[in-house]
Amino acid sequence: MFKNISLSQITLILTAVIVVLNFLFLTVVYLAGATLPVSISQWLTILLIAIIPTYLLIRFLIEFFVFRKIKVIYKLIDERKQRPAFTSGEDVENTSFDKIQDEVTEWAESQKYEMNYLLKLEQYRRNFLGNISHELKTPLFAIQGYLLTLLEGGMYDENINAKYLRKAVSNVDRLRNIVEDLDIINQFESGQIKLNIEEFDLKELSSEVIDDLGFMAKERNIELQIKENVSKPLEVIADRGKVRQVLYNLIANAVKYGKKNGHVLIGFAEEDDKIITEVEDDGIGIEEEHLNHLFDRFYRVEQSRSRKQGGSGLGLSIVKHIIEAHEQSVSVNSVIGEGSVFRFTLDKS
Numbered sequence: 568m569f570k571n572i573s574l575s576q577i578t579l580i581l582t583a584v585i586v587v588l589n590f591l592f593l594t595v596v597y598l599a600g601a602t603l604p605v606s607i608s609q610w611l612t613i614l615l616i617a618i619i620p621t622y623l624l625i626r627f628l629i630e631f632f633v634f635r636k637i638k639v640i641y642k643l644i645d646e647r648k649q650r651p652a653f654t655s656g657e658d659v660e661n662t663s664f665d666k667i668q669d670e671v672t673e674w675a676e677s678q679k680y681e682m683n684y685l686l687k688l689e690q691y692r693r694n695f696l697g698n699i700s701h702e703l704k705t706p707l708f709a710i711q712g713y714l715l716t717l718l719e720g721g722m723y724d725e726n727i728n729a730k731y732l733r734k735a736v737s738n739v740d741r742l743r744n745i746v747e748d749l750d751i752i753n754q755f756e757s758g759q760i761k762l763n764i765e766e767f768d769l770k771e772l773s774s775e776v777i778d779d780l781g782f783m784a785k786e787r788n789i790e791l792q793i794k795e796n797v798s799k800p801l802e803v804i805a806d807r808g809k810v811r812q813v814l815y816n817l818i819a820n821a822v823k824y825g826k827k828n829g830h831v832l833i834g835f836a837e838e839d840d841k842i843i844t845e846v847e848d849d850g851i852g853i854e855e856e857h858l859n860h861l862f863d864r865f866y867r868v869e870q871s872r873s874r875k876q877g878g879s880g881l882g883l884s885i886v887k888h889i890i891e892a893h894e895q896s897v898s899v900n901s902v903i904g905e906g907s908v909f910r911f912t913l914d915k916s
């Protein structure tokens with residue numbers, strides 16, 4: 568009944584209640600036979616005249632003790648919502664209690680949400696910084712160690728001088744990879760990367776990447792090829808350079824974590840207006856508990872093995888950024904000991 572009652576209406580009701588109480592009092596006194604200092608009609612006139620001051624007094628009291636405080640809350644909410652604040656108080660007075668409650672609750676909820684978001688960001692920032700310094704420290708200390716050993720006489724030792732220099736160079740490469748990967752992720756996240764959309768043959772691009780990674784597959788004696796059922800060109804519309812990076816990262820991983828003497832197959836399937844690309848290996852596989860985090864930056868299933876392979880834990884994160892920038896999806900299926908399949912979609916041209 569009082570759901571939509573406003574503060575002005577409350578003032579009126581209180582005034583009416585006081586008047587009625589007065590009237591009842593007067594009736595009781597009259598019926599009790601008590602003598603009044605004034606006549607009934609005079610009393611009624613006084614009562615009628617008193618309505619206005621009573622209304623004003625109640626209004627003043629409510630204004631003073633209630634409105635002022637509500638107005639402060641409203642002003643705060645309005646500032647947050649960036650809408651003109653209630654200044655005269657009239658709008659607040661005519662606003663129902665329910666609406667005030669809704670607005671305050673909505674405001675409190677948004678504050679809570681914002682607070683949680685900021686806390687998450689802070690946590691994320693801390694983790695991110697921790698991860699970066701950890702990732703950079705490892706190759707940096709290795710380089711320092713090799714160079715110091717060389718300076719302290721190692722450079723005259725034929726057994727280690729060339730070897731240590733090569734190791735230092737390989738760690739420099741790793742540092743460079745991490746910094747480049749971070750730079751790409753940063754560009755994606757700050758919205759600086761613009762896609763250069765064009766039409767191209769996905770099958771041809773995959774062959775190029777396979778050629779690039781042939782040496783790596785050979786080292787592990789892995790047979791790396793496109794599935795035989797693909798004959799016609801597969802025209803897609805996307806950023807060729809970025810899709811190349813996606814294919815490179817997925818195929819390189821399939822080779823890195825694939826089985827020695829095993830197979831890595833690239834397959835394609837058409838579904839409505841999309842082409843699904845699959846990169847399949849018969850390697851170690853990934854346990855289910857890791858699958859949800861696989862595309863997080865710096866996430867590694869097995870720290871030491873990945874690092875030994877020169878991995879930064881950023882490759883799949885870049886894959887996800889690129890695919891999502893195309894408004895497409897990427898997913899993974901894996902069975903431990905049997906292998907993994909990574910899939911991503913692209914629009915047909």
Ligand code: ADP
Nearest residue numbers: 820821824867868869873878879880881882883
């Ligand atoms: P990294 O540079 O360490 O390879 P990625 O982001 O490319 O980083 O991959 C994240 C982790 O996912 C890797 O450390 C690895 O443990 C796991 N992973 C990726 N691809 C495969 C795969 N094909 N088979 C098994 N594990 C994989």
